[in-house]
Amino acid sequence: MKGIPIQSKLPNLQVSIFAVMTRLAEETKAINLSQGFPDFNCNPRLIDLVFHYIKTGRNQYAPMPGILPLREAISRKIAGLYGALYDPQSEITITAGATEALYAAITSVVQSGDEVIIFEPFYDAYPPVVKYSGGVPRFIRLNPPDFRIPWQKVKNIISKKTKLIIINSPHNPTGAILEKEDLEKLAEIVDGTSIFIVSDEVYEHIVFDNKKHLSLAMHPALQRRTFVISSFGKTYHTTGWKVGYCAAPELLSHEFRKIHQFITFAVNTPVQWAYADILNKKELYLQLPKFYQKKRDLFRKAMLASNFDLLPCRGTYFQVADYYKISRESDLEFVKKLATKHGVAAIPLSPFYDEEPEQQLIRFCFAKQDATLIKAGERLCQI
Numbered sequence: 001m002k003g004i005p006i007q008s009k010l011p012n013l014q015v016s017i018f019a020v021m022t023r024l025a026e027e028t029k030a031i032n033l034s035q036g037f038p039d040f041n042c043n044p045r046l047i048d049l050v051f052h053y054i055k056t057g058r059n060q061y062a063p064m065p066g067i068l069p070l071r072e073a074i075s076r077k078i079a080g081l082y083g084a085l086y087d088p089q090s091e092i093t094i095t096a097g098a099t100e101a102l103y104a105a106i107t108s109v110v111q112s113g114d115e116v117i118i119f120e121p122f123y124d125a126y127p128p129v130v131k132y133s134g135g136v137p138r139f140i141r142l143n144p145p146d147f148r149i150p151w152q153k154v155k156n157i158i159s160k161k162t163k164l165i166i167i168n169s170p171h172n173p174t175g176a177i178l179e180k181e182d183l184e185k186l187a188e189i190v191d192g193t194s195i196f197i198v199s200d201e202v203y204e205h206i207v208f209d210n211k212k213h214l215s216l217a218m219h220p221a222l223q224r225r226t227f228v229i230s231s232f233g234k235t236y237h238t239t240g241w242k243v244g245y246c247a248a249p250e251l252l253s254h255e256f257r258k259i260h261q262f263i264t265f266a267v268n269t270p271v272q273w274a275y276a277d278i279l280n281k282k283e284l285y286l287q288l289p290k291f292y293q294k295k296r297d298l299f300r301k302a303m304l305a306s307n308f309d310l311l312p313c314r315g316t317y318f319q320v321a322d323y324y325k326i327s328r329e330s331d332l333e334f335v336k337k338l339a340t341k342h343g344v345a346a347i348p349l350s351p352f353y354d355e356e357p358e359q360q361l362i363r364f365c366f367a368k369q370d371a372t373l374i375k376a377g378e379r380l381c382q383i
């Protein structure tokens with residue numbers, strides 16, 4: 001049954017490219033380097049902890065902002081890594097993945113007609129949520145190979161209507177990261193305005209080459225206007241558990257929670273208890289850069305003999321590749337062929353743009369077992 005017609009609030013919105021490509025990978029039995037998730041299991045200790053908390057009866061609703069021990073552990077982690085203080089009672093909220101946190105943060109500040117600065121390529125969740133709230137995205141393009149933010153353009157586009165800037169570092173899909181000068185420039189630009197910032201830092205623990213992740217929480221002038229968002233899915237190889245959080249000053253968190261309480265009210269209880277325990281084992285997130293850097297390097301080595309040009313990758317578990325030496329067809333056509341004819345699924349970059357750019361870039365996820373990466377490399381080197 002089709003049901004009666006509904007007037008769409010987002011008429012042009014397509015099914016997410018991640019769902020499309022993973023389905024194609026399954027249908028074609030291609031090696032799936034498209035959607036960003038590991039093909040290996042999480043730490044067995046974490047599984048034991050979830051079992052333990054289920055067996056010992058932590059099976060009812062958690063408090064609306066999340067269980068306090070988890071919020072306290074997050075607060076300690078942020079203080080330790082970034083020197084920033086957040087009150088676990090009033091300034092940290094546990095969410096159903098970073099996706100829910102992004103939705104709650106954006107909708108809590110954006111009102112009809114407000115302008116929101118979004119850098120493209122962008123993570124696909126940002127523009128629909130802005131539009132859904134009546135906001136108007138203002139896109140600023142980041143250019144390969146480094147995808148640095150052109151701050152003068154940001155300055156030029158800002159007006160009285162600008163309500164929010166969405167930042168993402170380490171950046172999906174490009175692997176770019178913010179430098180200290182970027183934080184300084186951003187602080188200078190928003191100084192004296194009441195512009196808010198959503199800082200999507202879900203890959204905060206995946207930064208390479210001895211660089212440190214720079215959280216917006218580190219800069220007091222930015223911290224006061226920023227929703228810092230992260231996700232345990234990336235850090236603990238548990239993308240399917242969908243638990244994340246938002247750290248934001250009290251006034252921001254207060255509004256944020258008004259939205260959160262009527263999206264999910266509260267998040268999976270035993271999983272929160274397990275994360276609260278494991279978060280205190282600092283070595284697990286501190287060793288993550290080394291773990292993923294080895295995978296990045298292995299994949300790049302496996303691709304050396306290929307006709308793809310690999311762009312720099314400074315963080316995240318994504319590698320962008322230029323296929324201009326192989327074909328000039330659209331990236332969507334190219335990834336379809338790649339999956340069906342060559343047995344490797346990737347993500348085209350065009351869905352991360354408002355207007356399709358003239359380029360031949362695709363994204364590979366290297367959060368995979370070494371054998372998977374080597375096998376994919378062999379197939380890609382044949383093209």
Ligand code: PMP
Nearest residue numbers: 097098099123172202231233244
């Ligand atoms: N932001 C970015 C940049 C992402 O890559 C992702 C995807 N995992 C998310 C947010 C969503 O995270 P979660 O799976 O925790 O909802």
Ligand code: GLN
Nearest residue numbers: 016018019034035036172
């Ligand atoms: N963040 C993941 C990626 O970039 C996908 C998440 C999703 O499927 N929505 O591949």
